Amino acid sequence: MIELQNVTVTVKPDDAVLLDNVSATLDAPTTAIIGENGSGKSTLAKVLSGLLDYTGSAKIHDIEVATGRKQLARRVGMIIANAAAQVIMPSVAEDIELSLRHLPKDQRQATLEAVLAEHDLAEFADRPALSLSSGQLQRLALASVLATRPDVLIADEPTTMLDARYAKLVGEQLFASEDRQLILITHDLQLAAKCQDIIWIHDAKIAHRGSDAIDRYLEHIG
Numbered sequence: 001m002i003e004l005q006n007v008t009v010t011v012k013p014d015d016a017v018l019l020d021n022v023s024a025t026l027d028a029p030t031t032a033i034i035g036e037n038g039s040g041k042s043t044l045a046k047v048l049s050g051l052l053d054y055t056g057s058a059k060i061h062d063i064e065v066a067t068g069r070k071q072l073a074r075r076v077g078m079i080i081a082n083a084a085a086q087v088i089m090p091s092v093a094e095d096i097e098l099s100l101r102h103l104p105k106d107q108r109q110a111t112l113e114a115v116l117a118e119h120d121l122a123e124f125a126d127r128p129a130l131s132l133s134s135g136q137l138q139r140l141a142l143a144s145v146l147a148t149r150p151d152v153l154i155a156d157e158p159t160t161m162l163d164a165r166y167a168k169l170v171g172e173q174l175f176a177s178e179d180r181q182l183i184l185i186t187h188d189l190q191l192a193a194k195c196q197d198i199i200w201i202h203d204a205k206i207a208h209r210g211s212d213a214i215d216r217y218l219e220h221i222g
């Protein structure tokens with residue numbers, strides 16, 4: 001469960017307002033965040049991931065994000081829009097292994113192989129991670145984040161680089177766990193429509209929320 005109360009993000013030097021007094025309780029298992037370029041979606045994702053300072057209150061599992069980053073790090077996973085910036089380790093296998101540190105050592109190899117297979121990355125296991133294509137990198141970022149078994153997943157445009165086949169696979173993987181809360185930021189309105197709750201962000205505010213949010217958004221952009 002995520003609770004936002006008067007969340008505002010401003011940035012220097014001219015105090016531009018990136019999120020304007022946003023309040024909402026996000027309690028559906030899957031929530032889509034939609035809206036135009038520059039409306040504030042990634043800003044919200046960054047607040048929830050502890051990457052941006054804010055005023056007001058943003059709580060995940062009753063823990064204030066700004067002061068509970070360490071506690072939340074084990075429970076909240078984020079896929080950022082720029083997957084290359086998220087891949088930390090030199091090789092594909094090592095990047096996923098880093099996410100498996102919570103497991104007993106004797107389980108790690110088998111789990112690594114299972115993750116590689118599940119994400120169709122086995123053929124790249126020993127490749128330098130940064131030699132992957134953009135779409136392959138995006139799938140690696142997802143594999144590494146899901147391997148940490150987060151109970152909240154914030155996915156910022158996780159399918160933008162993917163061909164139709166992998167967009168379908170990743171779409172399924174995002175929704176695969178019933179125990180995980182998904183916050184999905186996307187321009188793919190078909191994917192957004194699969195979410196139980198839909199929030200349209202416009203001009204740094206929530207413009208509309210609910211099953212008709214996609215229709216309202218489409219009417220707005222004409």
Ligand SMILES: Nc1ncnc2c1ncn2[C@@H]1O[C@H](COP(=O)(O)OP(=O)(O)OP(=O)(O)O)[C@@H](O)[C@H]1O
Binds near residue numbers: 016035037042043044
């Ligand atoms: N450091 C900054 N200084 C000034 N403006 C910023 C800064 N960071 C972001 N912005 C602006 O804040 C607005 C919201 O950005 P954000 O990344 O949240 O948009 P978005 O809804 O995710 O857009 P997109 O669909 O293009 O990914 C944009 O207009 C962006 O240019």
